[in-house]
Amino acid sequence: MILVFIIALIGALIFSALSLPIPWLLGPIFSVLIAQFFIKDRLRWPAVLRNTGLIIVGVAIGQQFDLALFSDFKSLLFFMVIVNLILFGFCLGIAWVISKTTGLSFKTSVAANVPGGLSQLVLFAEEEGDVNLTAVTYFHIIRVLGVVLFIPFLVSGHVVSGGAIPVSVDAWQVVLLILVAAALVPLGKKIKLPVAHFLTPILVIIVLKLFSIEAAPMPSDVLHVAQILIGAYIGLLLKPETLRLPVKVLVGGIASTISMIALTYGTSILIANYLDLSFATSFLSTAPGGLDQMGLLAAAVHADISVVTVFQLFRLLFIFLCILPLIKWIYSEKNT
Numbered sequence: 001m002i003l004v005f006i007i008a009l010i011g012a013l014i015f016s017a018l019s020l021p022i023p024w025l026l027g028p029i030f031s032v033l034i035a036q037f038f039i040k041d042r043l044r045w046p047a048v049l050r051n052t053g054l055i056i057v058g059v060a061i062g063q064q065f066d067l068a069l070f071s072d073f074k075s076l077l078f079f080m081v082i083v084n085l086i087l088f089g090f091c092l093g094i095a096w097v098i099s100k101t102t103g104l105s106f107k108t109s110v111a112a113n114v115p116g117g118l119s120q121l122v123l124f125a126e127e128e129g130d131v132n133l134t135a136v137t138y139f140h141i142i143r144v145l146g147v148v149l150f151i152p153f154l155v156s157g158h159v160v161s162g163g164a165i166p167v168s169v170d171a172w173q174v175v176l177l178i179l180v181a182a183a184l185v186p187l188g189k190k191i192k193l194p195v196a197h198f199l200t201p202i203l204v205i206i207v208l209k210l211f212s213i214e215a216a217p218m219p220s221d222v223l224h225v226a227q228i229l230i231g232a233y234i235g236l237l238l239k240p241e242t243l244r245l246p247v248k249v250l251v252g253g254i255a256s257t258i259s260m261i262a263l264t265y266g267t268s269i270l271i272a273n274y275l276d277l278s279f280a281t282s283f284l285s286t287a288p289g290g291l292d293q294m295g296l297l298a299a300a301v302h303a304d305i306s307v308v309t310v311f312q313l314f315r316l317l318f319i320f321l322c323i324l325p326l327i328k329w330i331y332s333e334k335n336t
Contacts, residue, residue, distance in 0.1 A: 004045045007035045008232040012224070021152040022300045024227040029148060032235030045232045053229030054197040054292055055182050060218035060226075061295050061305050062205025069306040076307070079275065080314045083267055083286050087315075088323060090263050091115065094256050102248040108132045110327055112139035113256055115288035116319040138245055139253045141237045146257035147289035148234060148297070154265070155280040155301055173216035180204060194316045198292040202309065223299070230296065260288040278303060285311035 011031025015023030036043050069076070095109035104112070108131045111121060125136040181201035188200030205215050243250065264286040272282035280303040284294045291312040298308040 001044050001046070001049075003039070004032060004043050004232050004236070005228070007031050007043075008228050008235070012228055012231075021155075022227070022297065024224040025231045025296065025300065026149060026152060028228050028231030029145070029235040032232050033145070033238060036236060037240055043236060045236050047233070049229045050233035051185075051197040052182075053226040053233075054195070055185065055201050056178060056218070056222060056226035057230070057292070057296050057299065058198045058201030059177050059181050059205060059215070060223055061299055061309060062202040062209075063215050063217060064299065064305045065202065065206055065209070065309065066304075066306040067206070067209060069310065075275070076310065077314075079271055080311055083271065083311075084315055084318050086267060087115065087260075087263065087286070087288070088318075090260070094259055098252045098256060102246065102252050104132055104135055104249065105130070107327070108135055112136045112253075113260075114319060114323055115143065115260060116290075116316060116324075134242070135245060135249055138242050138249065139256060141242070142253040143257045143260070143288060144234060144290065144293065145238060146254070147261065147287055148293050150261060151283065151287055151289070152297060152301070155283055155297070155303070174218060174222065177205075177215055194313070194320065195291050198295065199313070202295075227296065227300075230292075234293075257288075264288060275307075277307060281307050284308045291316055 008028030008031060011027035011029075012024045013027070015027030015030070020026060032043070032045075091113045092110065095106060095113045098104060098113065099106040099109040102109075108125075111125050111131050112135055114121060121136060121140055125131040125133045178201075181204045184204055185197055185200045188196035188203070193199045193203075208215055265283065268279065268283040268286045271277065271286065272279050275282070277285075280301050281298070284298045284301075284303050285308045287294055289297075289312075291309070294312050295305065295309055297303075298305045
């Protein structure tokens, strides 16, 4: 674990020195990802450290969440539905092509190409039993890596100037906020919130805002540490042994990721024009990444965090309330 932290910190410092976008997240991802191909069976990074980073980022995003967004929620809802219908129709098309070109079953291809959360889709694949778990895991890991590594370079030229974070912050208030959010995560899990370690802190801060309680702003140094905790975990996702899949499947995962990013690039331009949003905000709202990763990127480039969070959360709910139950129903009908 110490070795991983040192490698991640070196990556962050190198990316920061080179003035690359989001250095404290991308640096650790790149350095840890590359390191594990040379350092065998020695790198460990438990999920609890990643979850700690998610809680910190969740608190920071909750602090920047604008409740005024819901005053014009109807127009947002219309675009969220349209964007998701286009995306999932496109994903079904990709899944059909992947199944024909790689030999994977159509059910496996659908599970591999639905742009939901990595852990949730892998869990769905495990529950189904007749799905190629390794292929599904590979497709989602490649998409997470592709989105998190590639999208910052696309939006880095569209960074919105954000207000500076105050230097003098009462440390005890920040620590208390993080501890309260962490203590309520089990409740978030119990009510089955998607990405509970990330979404619970956001909801905690929003509830405080509803009662006119202003939370102390998150210091930038604490956010840097949180990004290292998350980046090191993402960097370790792609294991060298995963690359033993057939070449067609490996290429299919990369092609699928590029296709989805290209599609969302086009839809984000339309949304930016219609809703008068910045390109960074619209792109991160529609990008096929996870709620936590896109929220983190939105915070890093000063995009509209409220819009990005709502769009990404809607897609997660759309997947788990509509798409996955539909897949299960279709295949249960076929089996009967």
